[in-house]
Amino acid sequence: MSTPRLEINLKKIAHNAKTLNRLYGSKGIDVIGVTKAVCGDPHVASALVSSGISILADSRLINIRRMRKAGIKAEFLLLRTPFMSQAEAVVKYADISLNSEISVIKKLSKYAERNHTKHKIILMVELGDLREGIMPADLDNTIKQVLELKSIELVGIGANLACFGGIKPDDEKMNYLSSIAEDIEKKYDLKLKFVSGGNSANYTWFKSTIDTGKINNLRLGESIYLGCETLHRKAIPKLYTDAFTLVAEVIESKLKPSLPYGEVAQDAFGNIPSFNDIGKINRTILGIGLQDVTVSGLTPKSDIEIIGASSDHIIVDAKNTELKVGEKVEFDLNYAALLSAMTSPYILKKVELSLWTHKNIAKVLNKNTANIKKIFQTSLL
Template sequence: MNLPRIDIDLGKIAHNVQQLKTLYGSKGINVVGVTKVIGGNPIIADILVKNGIEILADSRISNIIKMRKAGIRAQYLLLRTPALSQVEAVVIHTHISLNSELTVLKKLSEYALRNHIIHKVVLMVELGDLREGIMPSEMNAMVKEVLNLEGLVLVGIGTNLACFGGISPDADKMNELSSIAIRLEEKFKITLAMISGGNSANYNWFTSSKDVGRINSLRLGESIFLGREALRRKQIPGLFTDIFTLLAEVIEAKRKPSQPYGEVYQNANGDIPKFENEGLMDRAVLAIGMQDVIVSGITPKQKITVLGASSDHMLIDNTETSLKVGDTVAFDLNYCALLRAFSTPNISKNTINLYECASIL
């Protein structure tokens, strides 16, 4: 198969999904599967659904359309608050959206009525991470408005933490979200079916909490696909962390100076690089670069050191491995690197472990 490529172990994905559903289900929390990191890949999405994921969440409508066209039957949730320019597509292609702007909600109502659709909305509450969300003091006014919008049904509230500001979804934050839900239900005589407490960063809160309050939903991507929580990136016990392997081919292997020579200006990345002079070095060039993956987010499985990269070349210290032209180098990826790699068609996607996966389903 063409290189560079990512090998994807479907059996390990199925295992992680089952483990997480059991873990969070033990305290009444439903797992929403976040597919943005795998670019809405239908083969992987199908594994999520077959292992009990009922709601698939993505920040790109194009990914949702891809999965729906492939026949993946699920409820689809738009993770990113809708843009006004995409409101009609949101109504037509998704079942649920996360919202924080009244102007957008009114447009969702308009297009829902026009298309004879009932669209479900979750209102996002700002609890300190300062990405998207309605200030708690403004929630009453927003709910009052939304309840009067035809074509929409308010199904819940949620929050997002640890993504922009790195704010922990701790007990205080989750208790506040629960309290807001309870107050809204009492004031407006409604029932909120989904209280979405956050994402893979919620693992530490969950394991340390005897009572999770009203939180009954989490949006998980990193925990499913990388087997980690998202605050300290520690492995969750019992989960696989090696589902994805990035492979790149050696296209040059030579002995060269360790320090570039000549007058130094900006490189392709806009940096003025500095290198230590360590004498002659066995170096290799790989056919992959920043156009394909976030280089700082990959870790080699072999004994090599990544020296740097331009848009489509990666330089490595080849001293300990003696790789030759045509050899391959394998890497683990973090979340951001995986996200970039799945966003480019230049990296082939290769699913493996189908037999073991079938035995798990």
């Protein structure tokens, strides 16, 4: 089979999604499945829906369109706050969007009215991570303007933490968001369907808190796919951490010096490389590089060591492992590596459909098995 390739185990992804859905549901919190790391892959999306997740979120409209075209039966949330230039497409393809700019919301309202529909929005509130979000002091003014728009429905508020600034979601942050939601509901006589407290980083808060307050929603991606929380990347009990495996092929294997020789200058990426001289090593080259994947996010499954990488190659010290040309090497991936590998057109995505039959997918998509085989044929090559 072709390499490099990313092997995707749908059974493990579905298990993680079901387990997390049940875990958070025990305290009244619903899960939105985030598909951006898998580029809206319809196989993965169908596994999430079959696991009880009814809303899928993605940062890119092209991925939402991909899932809709494949027939995924779910509500779709645009995760990244909309571009002004994409307002019409947002209304067309996304049921809900996260928002922080009133000028964009007014543009969404314009196109929603033109299409005789209502577009649902969740207002993002800044809680300190300093990515997207309305400053709390400005929230009241924004809500007043939103409620004047006939084609916009305010369905919730949300916050994002531990993404840009690394700020932890804790009781103080979640209680503050809950109090804001409570104030909004009382002042404007509203019932907010979503009080979305964050993402996979909220696991530690969830496990330690006694009272989740009004937080009733989380947007989960990494914990579903990689089975870990995202503050310290510790594995979550009863979850699989190996649903994805990257496979690369050996294209050269020779006994060579460990220290490059000659006058040192910049490498291909403008860095001054530095190496330790440990004598001759089993120096092996793999047919995959930085143009394909974030190499720093790879962990070999065998006892070998990544020495470095260029655009098209990963160089490894095979140590005592005898790797021959044509043999395959497997890696676990962190979130950055998964994101880049799924995005790369040079890496084949191999979905293990033996563990997730066409019948399962057909049930989710409400299509017959023959149609499913046609839709997903390119992923089975």
